[in-house]
Amino acid sequence: MEKLKAFFGYAMAVLAFPLIVVMIMAGVTGLGDVFVEATGLQTAAKFTGGEVVRTVGHGAYETRVHRMVFDALFWERSEGFIQVAWAPLDALPARIDEEIDADGDGQADFRVEVDTANKESTLTPYASWVLDLEGTYRLNDTLAVRVRLRNPSR
């Protein structure tokens, strides 16, 4: 038994070196991407804005309405936000004035006006659960606003 334990001990100790080499090399060469894709991991919607659920075309540019984000570990939060983005940046007009259907019921829930050059926005809520404007941001190739919401299902 002692000899068996020692054998496994040495075997594990010897294997520790190739293990760390393989894991580091896998990470450095991008094989970790396979691991991430296999596990289905995604960055939290709190940071990405969540998935785009509707796209509205305006010729040269388009409006991307993301899903409402109330994400939490086991339940939905009472407050969250929705991200609306316009892209591509170089095709945006000087001023955007658009009514947005946040919950997908076919009715506009708020109106947002954006000065695209200065990143200044104003919000006009239509629904009682639309709270206020969190901010206007230039994110990669889009101009986006985040609007704070109260969870309509709670």
Place this chain on the structure above:
Amino acid sequence: MTTETQPSDQAKVQSPRMAVWKALLLCLPILLLSALIPLLSLQSGDPLMIISGLAVWILVNVFFVLMLITGKTHRYRSVLFIMIAIALPLDFIPWMFETYGSMLLTDETIYSGGASFCPLTMPMVIVPALVKRVVIFPGTLVGTGTHGIFSMMALLWLGVSLSIGRGWCSWGCFYGGWDEFFSRLRKKPLIKHKQIDRRWIYLPFGILLAIVLISALTYEPVYCAWLCPFKLVTEFQAPATTLAIIQIAIFILLFIGLVIVLPLLTRRRIQCGLFCPFGAMQSFFNKINIFGVRIDPEKCSRCEKCIRECPTFSLNEASLDSGKPLMTCTRCAHCIDNCPQGAITYRIKGTSLKASPTVARVLYLYPAYFLMAFIGGATIMNGLQRLLMLITTGSMLH
């Protein structure tokens, strides 16, 4: 009667020429694998990067040969460890300026996924990742970039944790060298070990539990946002709101207190030993890890030098009785190198007490030193290249 000898003792009984040849032979795996550093630098085509890559390759291999010849581990590990910590901001901060125009993280950077994934985030990420398959960090999940891609960091962390457990904290951590540097500046501590309440060693586990729960509840990496002292040497939230200003004030105070002042006063790695929740999490990997440190009760004279000097408070009187350090041991080898009786050695769990400590040491050094030489070496290479740029062009930016 024991057949065990200290690594340093073994080196002494061999002829010098024999010891050098043996060390060179044992160095071959590290020599070959770390050659990837200069090879990667060749790919860049930048002469300064090539010079840096070659210099680092030579440095890490000379240090490894010296470790093997002299039988001393901590001395050479510590120098490289400190170099890694200093090199990281030398490269990272200029990279932030090149990429985002400053080392400040604005909302736009965060919402664009521009934050660099840091291994210290791992304890907070695990629960939401397992439950909801969501990574609660505003960084890039996939890709082969050089600065903090999640997929790379996750594999690195997993590989290191399984191979060397909390050895990460003394062989791989990008930040621990700051702590170590300040803890080594004074020859004698102003605050003696007896004056430090031992119950503080439970604080990192409390912080770990708190940040795991709060992060899972808030879906935010709370340690990064509120408590990480090393924001000062990497990136931090722009002071756009009162909240952000408070956060900045906290991490500046923590850096000054935990990383500079207290290590100076105590000669201990206070941030690593008494605060870092990532280190606390890594302690659990020591339990499942095959390597360990052992104290030979027959050789131990109970002088308690190891207890007085352990940088991370991982030894106490009970350790001398049980013959092993606490689970928080980072395998830094400070006690191994400094035990006057040569009673402390690396060991492989499952092997007998008479097993060769030299074999255990070499088998531990391979994975630990490869981590340090490759990941740390690349960090030193990048930092050195920025320094050379500063000297030759007057700027650290490309």
